[in-house]
Amino acid sequence: MLLIKGIKRAALAALALCVAAPQGASASKFEKIAGLLPQKEFTPPRPPVRLSTCAGVRGNGQNLFAHFGVLARQVEEYGPVTCAAGGSSGSLTVFILESIWANPDVHLCSRFLPCRPAVRNARIALMLKSFTGIAESGLFADAAAVAALLDGLQQEQIMEQMAGPSPAEGVAALIRLLRDLGPLINPEFIQLLLTSPDPVFHAMDVIEGLQDGVNFVVNNPRVFLRTSVVDFNQFAELIGVYGSFYASDGPANSKGVARWLRACAMPSRGKTWAELSTLPGVGNRTCGETFGALFDQYRRREARFGGATRIDDPVGKFLPVFGVTGVITGASVQTWQDARDAWIAATPIPFEPDFSDIGVGYWGDADELKTIEENLPRLFSDLGSMRFVPLGQAKWREVLASSPAEPGFAPGIPLPVGAISVGGWADPLRVLPLRALGPRATIAVNRQDGVGSFTKDVTRLLNASDAELNALYSVTDPRSTFSLGLGNASGVWCTNWDGQMGDPNRLFNDAYTSPLITDFFRFLFPRFGYPNVGPDFVIDGCNPATHASM
Numbered sequence: 001m002l003l004i005k006g007i008k009r010a011a012l013a014a015l016a017l018c019v020a021a022p023q024g025a026s027a028s029k030f031e032k033i034a035g036l037l038p039q040k041e042f043t044p045p046r047p048p049v050r051l052s053t054c055a056g057v058r059g060n061g062q063n064l065f066a067h068f069g070v071l072a073r074q075v076e077e078y079g080p081v082t083c084a085a086g087g088s089s090g091s092l093t094v095f096i097l098e099s100i101w102a103n104p105d106v107h108l109c110s111r112f113l114p115c116r117p118a119v120r121n122a123r124i125a126l127m128l129k130s131f132t133g134i135a136e137s138g139l140f141a142d143a144a145a146v147a148a149l150l151d152g153l154q155q156e157q158i159m160e161q162m163a164g165p166s167p168a169e170g171v172a173a174l175i176r177l178l179r180d181l182g183p184l185i186n187p188e189f190i191q192l193l194l195t196s197p198d199p200v201f202h203a204m205d206v207i208e209g210l211q212d213g214v215n216f217v218v219n220n221p222r223v224f225l226r227t228s229v230v231d232f233n234q235f236a237e238l239i240g241v242y243g244s245f246y247a248s249d250g251p252a253n254s255k256g257v258a259r260w261l262r263a264c265a266m267p268s269r270g271k272t273w274a275e276l277s278t279l280p281g282v283g284n285r286t287c288g289e290t291f292g293a294l295f296d297q298y299r300r301r302e303a304r305f306g307g308a309t310r311i312d313d314p315v316g317k318f319l320p321v322f323g324v325t326g327v328i329t330g331a332s333v334q335t336w337q338d339a340r341d342a343w344i345a346a347t348p349i350p351f352e353p354d355f356s357d358i359g360v361g362y363w364g365d366a367d368e369l370k371t372i373e374e375n376l377p378r379l380f381s382d383l384g385s386m387r388f389v390p391l392g393q394a395k396w397r398e399v400l401a402s403s404p405a406e407p408g409f410a411p412g413i414p415l416p417v418g419a420i421s422v423g424g425w426a427d428p429l430r431v432l433p434l435r436a437l438g439p440r441a442t443i444a445v446n447r448q449d450g451v452g453s454f455t456k457d458v459t460r461l462l463n464a465s466d467a468e469l470n471a472l473y474s475v476t477d478p479r480s481t482f483s484l485g486l487g488n489a490s491g492v493w494c495t496n497w498d499g500q501m502g503d504p505n506r507l508f509n510d511a512y513t514s515p516l517i518t519d520f521f522r523f524l525f526p527r528f529g530y531p532n533v534g535p536d537f538v539i540d541g542c543n544p545a546t547h548a549s550m
Helices: 002-015 029-034 065-078 089-102 117-134 141-155 158-163 167-179 187-195 199-213 232-247 254-264 287-305 332-344 366-379 396-400 431-437 453-461 466-473 481-488 504-512
Strands: 053-057 083-087 321-328 358-363 388-392 441-447 491-495
Touching: 053 065, 053 089, 053 431, 065 089, 065 117, 065 441, 065 491, 065 504, 083 089, 083 431, 089 117, 089 232, 089 321, 089 396, 117 254, 117 287, 117 504, 141 158, 141 167, 141 199, 158 167, 158 199, 167 187, 167 199, 187 199, 232 287, 232 396, 254 287, 321 332, 321 388, 321 396, 366 388, 366 431, 431 441, 431 481, 441 481, 453 466, 466 481, 491 504
Parallel strands: 053 083, 053 441, 083 321, 358 388, 441 491
Antiparallel strands: 321 358
């Protein structure tokens, strides 16, 4: 089996389309900002891939099913997305996108014969759509654990106990509740409560911050200091199972996946997951049932036997993709460390970083990061582009344990290169760095109504001035990073993911039928006549400032 997979991977490499390798560069901006050299690891070169379409994927928490609706429609109508950048939940989406590309059965219709492009595109789109089918499989067990914690706090009146005459009993009840909630509860939080010089302070501060965090309210700089309730390292392990399944790594049933793709990919074109899942699949199962059986089988095999995990692959091993996170650099790293130490000691001090030390960190292939770093200042002079920080080629484990760890759910996370990750909210569109890489087209996976309060509030807590906030996020100033991103995208997919009540199918369906705002010639002629395409959609938050409605 391993030999066959190796041969198929080699055949896949031969199918990839070539692109010129980027040239080296001098010391990176990050080296100048942080005064540290990123650690380098040797990774085998991946098959070269043509930069046809890059996607900037905007983070949106549990609404990430909208990402998959957009990407599935993009692939069906225009061909594969072969380059992407995402932060927060968008980093998870980019990880899955790369994992799908890594699966040989997406590209090979028999052992050594390549699929026609139309078949390959249908197979990629089907896999993207199927992500909606695993919504109930434990993907958001972290969210379920947080919900159970908040419910338990209310039912057992633990917060009232800690605020009353017997606070120690309230802390003990909280520790018992945490231990009952499973492996995604952070053991560091429990240990902190057991050893804290003031456990009531730590318990009250973390829980009150978490209650705000679930509502995306960030109004206190201690969001960068409080120990996380969720263990994001375990979260990364969970996501690794999904990526490994889609890549057919480890104990995968490759033959079963190939049969499912042959049976369901072409008939599923133009259909949502809810629609295609009822189509005839393999044997007497529907396409949805076939997929569910394959995924359940994989999880049982993986739990029993283990095997390769995609989170130990370097970012960009199979595609030019990038994980994104906000970073604290320079002297403000020590400012954060001092404030974090004081918080651990239950003697909190103000956390007041210098905003000039706040950057937008990108993980990815070292050469591609150098290309972006060289070209970005030549093309754009906006504030967001000036804050680009290359973080080197980390493993996906590091990215998925830090980029989704947003303020309100996790403190800053020290990275091996010396910076502090503060979550993937930074630079929501990711279009301008991707444009600097030189693709044929760049799309933005966006939502209506602009940047949103969460990103602005986090940036403000990092000591950004009103002028800096405007330079980053204004939807009325054509010079802002956000407006430049919209204006420089070849197309902007404008979804309404905030209006779908968090339902996976509604999120996917809304995105799958959302407008593509574009005047890019190639996008004006979708292969299957998708109607919601053109330059005349005017939607707040999805048009650049010069065209935004007032």
